[in-house]
Amino acid sequence: MRTLFKTSYDQDIRLFEHSGQVFWYGLLLLALVAAPWWLDAYPLAQLSFVLIYGVVGLGLMVLAGYTGLFSMGHGAFLGVGAYTQALLTAAGWPFFITIPLAGALAAAFGVVVGLPALRVKGIYLAIATLAFCIIVEEGIARWESLTGGNVGLMVQKAQAWGWKVDSEAAFYFLCLVVAVLSTLVVVNLLRSPTGRAFVAVRDSEVSAQCMGIHLARTKTLAFAISAFFTGVGGALYAHKVTYLTPDQFGILQSIDLLLLVTIGGLGSVHGAFLGALFLVTAPQGIAVVKDYLPPAIGQAPGLQQLVYGLVLVAIVLFEPRGLYGRWLKVRTWLQLFPFYRRGLFKRQKSYQKSERLR
């Protein structure tokens, strides 16, 4: 068991709490960098997908997990990023310009969507973002001269000055670099005053306002940052799926992304990647198990939905902090070995009714 002695205030906001973390994250990074040499092409491609969804999940995590704003429209930001990337790449722009641009355009959309967020909250915000998502999807489908409409749009390989990202390994490295950079930015953001302001807004808007936090600016910023990362993820997503159609970015995608952050664990950066891991591996796992089930169940088209639904319900009922929360408990149990108490992670109840007094 490790006992941390805090000898300076800087220790509280360090990126790594102790040397053990440096070691394990270093090992993880090493394994990821070496992945093309110890993984086959197919698992590597799936790993790229995990990284892409991880970046998207980070974006939604900033908004839903840390700022407490609930968006059902992130599929649209993903779409904006993906289509921007596809069109700019077709115009011959290098990827290190197009990827940030895809994020920036999505962020601009995010600011626009964030505007109603200043007036409405909770369920109204969910509906506003839902409406936005459906409008964007329809817009993409109807603006045929630009997006190819429902027929779809081929995405060319990313390139920069003659160097083409055409092998699986090269694309994997691109994803890895983007994912690591995004994670660093988000982690740094969250220990900065801005990130603390996000958390304060999540926990209590009124208290945050009393502490001098500009609510409107903070919320808009959260939307912009969240949309930025989702757009960046969308840019990579475009290259990954190579063929874009509007229905990939509809309400179902948005709900999948919410599923990702909830299953991964709201309010944790790890959760974004754990959720991405679930979202990518679950369909494969289901495909494997399918053959062993009776045909009526195994061949039903709704099997995946059923499994997602069951996992989601189980997570909300039994482990509201998601996969990362479960890991925290396991870790704490190991650290405290004989002394773990059941009430250690007890949830505090907060009734909305008490806030609804007139």
Add this chain to the structure above:
Amino acid sequence: MATLQILLSGVAQGCIYGLIALGFVLIYKATETVSFAQGDVMMVGGFAAFLLLNVMGLPLGVALPLAIAGMGLVGWGLERAFIRPVLGQPAFAIVMLTLGLGYIARGAITMLPNIGTDTHALALPYSGPVNLGALVVGLEQLVVIGATLVLCALLYALFRFSRVGIAMQAVSQNQLAAYYMGIPVRRLNGYVWALAAAVAAIAAVLLAPITFVHANMGLIGLKAFPAAVIGGFGSLPGAIVGGVIIGAVEALAGFYLPDGVKDVTAYVLVLVMLMVKPHGLFGERLSKKV
């Protein structure tokens, strides 16, 4: 005349939106949560009616009340098994929970052998066009409008005159105070969920002749959200009015405006509404205490 004709079919469609929105509002008022599973509850209701009516061949007068009562039981069970344990958690948790329940319902329905993946027509005795003066109207649309009116009257009577209904109103106004007055708040919440599910089942039966019964019919619930918001999320008459407004505007947009506008009208309408009057037409303004 054409406009009137379109308006009428729009209103009929709007009544369906309104009925689903009614379910949202009932649940929202009682438990301060939004059930994203409402559309899928409706879908399950449609299948329940289909099983009783077509597969088992029960007469109409037995099958429909049985389906509606059965769905009420399902709603009560959902509240008991899933919602009650997470009350007191953030609203986000409950939204995700109901989304999950919707997924489960949709997935499970497709697993009914030979039934789940197909589209079905309910064996209802009414269909076909009717002449109303110069208008030609589908009988099923008239039934929708008529049934909605009757249902509204019944609900009004329930909330106005019955003990349970008045207790439900009290709970929705202030749970704590209602509890102090000796109202069994938890049991009433179960009843409200049952009521919402039963209303959804009625909506499914009414909708069945228009869109048929299939596993994805619950997605119409996405259009019922705007209806609930436009009416003001906490208002029962508002839900119906909002639904009718959306249905009518949508039908007119489909006729007069270019292709594709129809699908987004409801959402444009709700965005405008949220900008202009976030609490809806009939909503009450609530401010928060620290």
